[in-house]
Amino acid sequence: MVITRSGLVLGATAVTLTTIAVTSLGIHSQGQALFKESPKELVDEVWQIIQRQYVDGTFNQVDWQAVRKKYLNKSYGNKQEAYKSIREMLKLLDDPYTRFMDPEEFKNMQVDTSGELTGIGIQIGLDEKTKKLTVISPIEDTPAAKAGVLAKDIITKINGKSTEGMDTNQAVSLIRGEAGTKVKLTVLRGKEQKEFVIARAKIEIHPVKFSQQKTPVGNVGYIRLNQFSANAGKEMQNAIKDLEKKQVAGYILDLRGNPGGLLFSSVEIARMWMNKGTIVSTKDRKGEPEREVASGKALTDKPLVVLVDKGSASASEILSGAFQDNKRAIIVGSQTFGKGLVQSVRPLDDGSGMAVTIAKYFTPNGRDINKHGIDPDVKAELTDKQRQELWLRGRDTLGTMKDIQFVKAVEVLGKQIAATGTTRAEK
Template identity: 85%
Template sequence: MVITKNGLVLGATAVTLTTIAFTGLGIHSRGQALFKESPKELVDEVWQIINRQYVDGTFNQVDWQATRKQYLNKSYSSKQEAYKSIREMLKKLDDPYTRFMDPEEFKNMQVDTSGELTGIGIQIGLDEKTKKLTVIAPIEDTPAFKAGVLAKDIITNINGKSTEGMDTNQAVSLIRGEAGTKVKLTILRNGQRKDFEIARAKIEIHPVKFSQQKTPIGNIGYIRLNQFSANAGKEMQAAIKALEQKQVPGYILDLRGNPGGLLFSSVEIARMWLNSGTIVSTKDRQGEQEREVASGRALTNKPLVILVNKGSASASEILSGALQDNKRAVLVGSQTFGKGLVQSVRPLDDGSGVAVTIAKYFTPNGRDINKHGIDPDIKVELTQKQEQDLWLRERDKLGTLKDPQFAKAVEVLGNKIAGRSITNTAAGK
């Protein structure tokens, strides 16, 4: 397996409300023409992809050969019947990240990678432990964000329909719709139910925001990265270069609420901060390991503090884990989400697609963060009220000294800058 620019996915949920890209990995035996004849052959195509690529050679203790026989012995009169069987077949793996997308869902997924979509602006997925439909994070400045939806909210109903037993594709289909129309979500948060009626809108996502912030330790560079989309690297590069021209003495990189996205984007951005060392390694079911390393072309070596929280997932965890393990950055905030699996996405001949978990990833020190997440070096926990005030009611305080996690990051950065200055001075004598 090779990690390529166009290849692999690290969305917090890897569902169609997050960023996903295609992979060249797939079936290498028979020609695709064989799969254009009938719905049954589409079922077999998906089975073959899982058989060749799935990360666990035991298929999570499922008899995959018997599963093939079960579903190929059925008769299919339509593609819709085949789609239903494919979803049933994949559900046996008990892996919320391996999933089938019908043509409409697959098309929506492709739109997401472009950085523009129509909807309410949330990333969702099935919690691996509870199997409940859960909000990973609302996208900043979107209808869901402004309405007050938060990371870790459990979606119990969509337009009055229970989400019990509902997969993420079904949920996405219900939540998405034309701009200007509304969707009603019932949320369970800390045991309390809340209803949100949210108007859908056309959403343009600019993943990077940056500024020069005046603080007690001087003017510092503040960069907020919302999502690892296809253009995140280009925007991050522009942000760093602009702040370097202003000669800031250090940086705070804010990954809070960032649900992940494209693997190549996280590696690309890590190389902007890290001059040498491993960034991430992946291991497939054969135990074959691939590594991504720094390229010696970091844009800055100035002190760096990274802000993380429970909404920082997947590609965010790769970036923060790489910089933490290489002692390039200090992490401040709360424990991250904990998603350490890699998916590839395969387009199918009828316009549908399938996402397959093909590998686990590890931080440079070999940490498997799946389900646990990354622990910050310095914990600064916020109460629910503090989070709601900061992210919703008093948005202008985010990334200022009235933001407790940011304030702590400034303090830590000040110590790093002072330490670096002393070291440089001593070396110069």
């Protein structure tokens, strides 16, 4: 998840499903000149950032002072040698989400979420338990989704090259490329190995799609949120207002396959549905909590069901957790991805950058969902085959009575509507 108006990395570039705060985007010419004279300055800059901000004050049981001494005692002939040492230094923390980005990688990190992107349409990260390169989610209606790539697929090879020991930045450089060119992904799904040859394309992301659906329980507002981008809040607001005019009886908010995005977007959207209560809290290394709360300006109080699956991560889990703990919605589907770490992304003086884990986020009731995720109130599991068929048919099936999980959501929503006596509009 990303806290930055410069956006979430999409398409062929990687997202680690953590909250990212860009604290500054300026490049300082004085620092740049200093770096040219001494690559050691950059090594020390990275060490200092970890020293001040890293979420674990023990640095995952690493003697961080000794690390500084070791790497500052080395001689560096050029910046590439410094980059290598920085990566070695950060690897000691055993945290795949605290990482270094060279200038090109850092530029990719700042891709605008609202723009047109070139890639295959997957979001990837390192699984924190296995350290395997894992598909967080294929983005709807993209080459990867149409090819049949699924959330939780483990990428074992890219164009025949093993991903063992590969970080997300290295994977990105192999996956991305010009529109029209192809990339071959070898993935492990359970015990089955699959190969996908996927043509890269320009991808335009529309965060919100909505419709009025006639169902056995009345007219229902169906809103599908693909990602928490900078303009997702405005599009969500428009969707709710439009559906309210149609006097829908209740809502189904679909977060399946939504890998996250901007924290401020998830908070903004939560406030459209919640009149009161805590939305999310974060705790840094000192254990000091910060809270985001509802503002009393909800756009509707009608019954709400939220659909989630194992591709729902980060900001999706914040929103689902807020609704669940505040009893604002019933969560239907399968267990979510489980990413509850907050990162700060910092520019460095030579145009490179780094991401450092600075905090954890918690649901309103204080649940730490990292590595576990959100458990749905009502389970509606799909087999891999059912999931693949659902996502391949995509726009024609999602949010219709041909969608098994949607059908379950309608059933659950019907009980809520009956309990509240909400009017069933039949327009």
